Amino acid sequence: MSAVVLLTLTGLGLAALYFLVASGLSLVFGLADVLNFAHGLFLGVGAYATWWAAANLPGAGSDGFGFVVAVAFGVLAGALVAVLVELVLIRPLYTRTIEQVLVTVGLSLAGVALLQATWGADARPFPRPSWTRDVTGVLGANVPNAGLLLIVAAAVVLGGLLAFLRWTRYGLVIRAGVENREMVTALGIDVRKAFTLVFALGGAAAALAGALGGVYFGTVSPGQGGSLLIFAFIVVVIGGMGSVVGSAYAAVAVGLLQQFVNYYGTSGLGDLCVVGLLAVVLLLRPQGLAGKVATA
Amino acid sequence: MSVEPVLAVEDLSVRIAGLHILQGVSFTVAPTGVTVLLGRNGVGKTTTLRAIVGLTPRNGEVRGTIRMGAQTLLARPTHRLVRGGLGYVPEDRCVFAGLTVAENLRLAERRGTTPAYDKVFALFPELDRRGRQRAGSLSGGQQQMLAIGRVLLNDNRLLLVDEPTKGLAPKVVTEVAEVLERVAESVPVLLVEQNLAVVRRLARDAVVLSAGKVAWTGNAQELLLETALTKSLLGVGSGEVHA
Numbered sequence: 001m002s003a004v005v006l007l008t009l010t011g012l013g014l015a016a017l018y019f020l021v022a023s024g025l026s027l028v029f030g031l032a033d034v035l036n037f038a039h040g041l042f043l044g045v046g047a048y049a050t051w052w053a054a055a056n057l058p059g060a061g062s063d064g065f066g067f068v069v070a071v072a073f074g075v076l077a078g079a080l081v082a083v084l085v086e087l088v089l090i091r092p093l094y095t096r097t098i099e100q101v102l103v104t105v106g107l108s109l110a111g112v113a114l115l116q117a118t119w120g121a122d123a124r125p126f127p128r129p130s131w132t133r134d135v136t137g138v139l140g141a142n143v144p145n146a147g148l149l150l151i152v153a154a155a156v157v158l159g160g161l162l163a164f165l166r167w168t169r170y171g172l173v174i175r176a177g178v179e180n181r182e183m184v185t186a187l188g189i190d191v192r193k194a195f196t197l198v199f200a201l202g203g204a205a206a207a208l209a210g211a212l213g214g215v216y217f218g219t220v221s222p223g224q225g226g227s228l229l230i231f232a233f234i235v236v237v238i239g240g241m242g243s244v245v246g247s248a249y250a251a252v253a254v255g256l257l258q259q260f261v262n263y264y265g266t267s268g269l270g271d272l273c274v275v276g277l278l279a280v281v282l283l284l285r286p287q288g289l290a291g292k293v294a295t296a
Numbered sequence: 297m298s299v300e301p302v303l304a305v306e307d308l309s310v311r312i313a314g315l316h317i318l319q320g321v322s323f324t325v326a327p328t329g330v331t332v333l334l335g336r337n338g339v340g341k342t343t344t345l346r347a348i349v350g351l352t353p354r355n356g357e358v359r360g361t362i363r364m365g366a367q368t369l370l371a372r373p374t375h376r377l378v379r380g381g382l383g384y385v386p387e388d389r390c391v392f393a394g395l396t397v398a399e400n401l402r403l404a405e406r407r408g409t410t411p412a413y414d415k416v417f418a419l420f421p422e423l424d425r426r427g428r429q430r431a432g433s434l435s436g437g438q439q440q441m442l443a444i445g446r447v448l449l450n451d452n453r454l455l456l457v458d459e460p461t462k463g464l465a466p467k468v469v470t471e472v473a474e475v476l477e478r479v480a481e482s483v484p485v486l487l488v489e490q491n492l493a494v495v496r497r498l499a500r501d502a503v504v505l506s507a508g509k510v511a512w513t514g515n516a517q518e519l520l521l522e523t524a525l526t527k528s529l530l531g532v533g534s535g536e537v538h539a
Contacts, residue, residue: 172403184403187378
């Protein structure tokens with residue numbers, strides 16, 4: 001029983017990490033039709049900015065409120081880089097899909113190389129509050145607090161995103177734009193501002209995943225974003241390209257499947273099963289679980 | 297004394313994916329009443345409206361001149377054209393199915409102006425009653441009312457309306473025609489319409505397209521009286537279609 005609880009909660013922790021990366025990726029694709037392979041860079045920026053801020057930024061640190069300040073700095077850095085990428089590199093290429101893919105793939109490779117050149121290729125220990133190294137007893141299972149932190153953070157981000165999409169003017173524009181971008185412009189709305197906003201939101205969520213992923217894994221390394229991005233793409237496709245709630249469901253399915261199969265089967269089989277799940281969804285429901293509706 | 301047109305299209309050519317859809321189309325839209333754009337299927341009526349409002353597909357190429365008053369429209373982004381008073385009701389309604397009726401209307405509100413909900417709800421009381429209903433669950437006629445209502449929330453200098461009666465039941469066709477008749481009392485309309493009974497009821501001027509070119513322009517009522525001409529231009533006699 002305790003093994004099932006532990007696997008469920010660690011699976012949900014992994015799902016939370018996937019969701020934080022995938023939610024922004026999904027909104028960017030749903031609204032702007034951009035397959036952003038540079039999304040993992042925002043995660044890397046968030047992780048390294050948090051790591052740097054904890055040691056160097058006045059008021060920031062590795063514990064207590066100082067850690068909150070460090071994470072906030074990382075999230076801000078991720079959002080800022082995402083906005084710059086959108087404004088400088090993506091915006092001139094909105095009508096050119098192949099060039100978009102080339103630029104974002106190139107940027108992701110260049111970003112990893114830049115992080116390596118600046119801070120080295122080796123994983124570095126991540127500053128994290130002492131309580132995140134402890135475990136909490138849940139129904140007889142000792143669950144790592146870092147995993148619980150990820151679950152809570154993802155739930156807050158999901159709630160915040162849904163509230164934003166449902167109750168704000170820009171949220172309305174994004175939901176409409178995911179359905180029919182052209183018609184949004186035909187109502188007199190400059191949809192490019194919404195593009196920038198979803199990049200900022202996606203960048204912030206990915207950067208938060210970077211910071212909390214550092215807490216979860218205990219280290220930060222330049223390639224972390226790329227490996228998580230692969231599963232995030234799978235989550236986006238399974239969930240429905242453009243759907244935040246679909247991403248949440250798909251992240252939970254992928255996280256739990258990976259954990260349980262890797263534990264009860266052989267290590268690595270979980271990843272294979274995830275690819276199998278992707279194939280099944282593509283065959284039976286190519287539009288994904290939720291289809292192309294932002295809040296469905 | 298000649299009346300200045302609200303819209304002047306000069307030598308408009310549109311190529312999409314290698315197809316030369318419009319080949320030097322020129323016409324004007326009068327500042328009052330309904331000007332109807334007619335023609336058989338595939339002659340370029342919708343392409344003309346979409347070129348005017350800046351919605352030619354990415355792989356398309358547009359040449360020529362389009363003026364609304366002193367403004368040149370080509371090369372201006374769609375959202376600016378619409379904010380400048382060019383209202384567009386697309387073919388197939390294009391309401392946002394996942395949003396409620398109220399959200400569809402709220403989306404159409406323009407910053408700095410007071411949305412005319414009273415006017416819209418007076419024309420379409422149904423929209424007021426169904427505010428919380430998802431637009432995707434409305435009937436075709438109700439969706440058309442929503443598509444027109446969205447545009448009427450704001451002041452417009454010209455309305456482009458693409459096949460508003462397509463696929464609707466006869467009773468709803470009559471309702472939509474009535475609304476457009478009232479709307480045209482205050483704002484000029486460039487209408488694409490296949491239903492000649494609706495054309496007969498609404499249109500003062502007509503522009504007929506054939507194979508990407510203007511084949512005929514003039515008084516719409518006179519055109520509809522010429523059965524042979526109507527049949528040769530549109531493939532249907534004016535007496536064959538009833539409301």
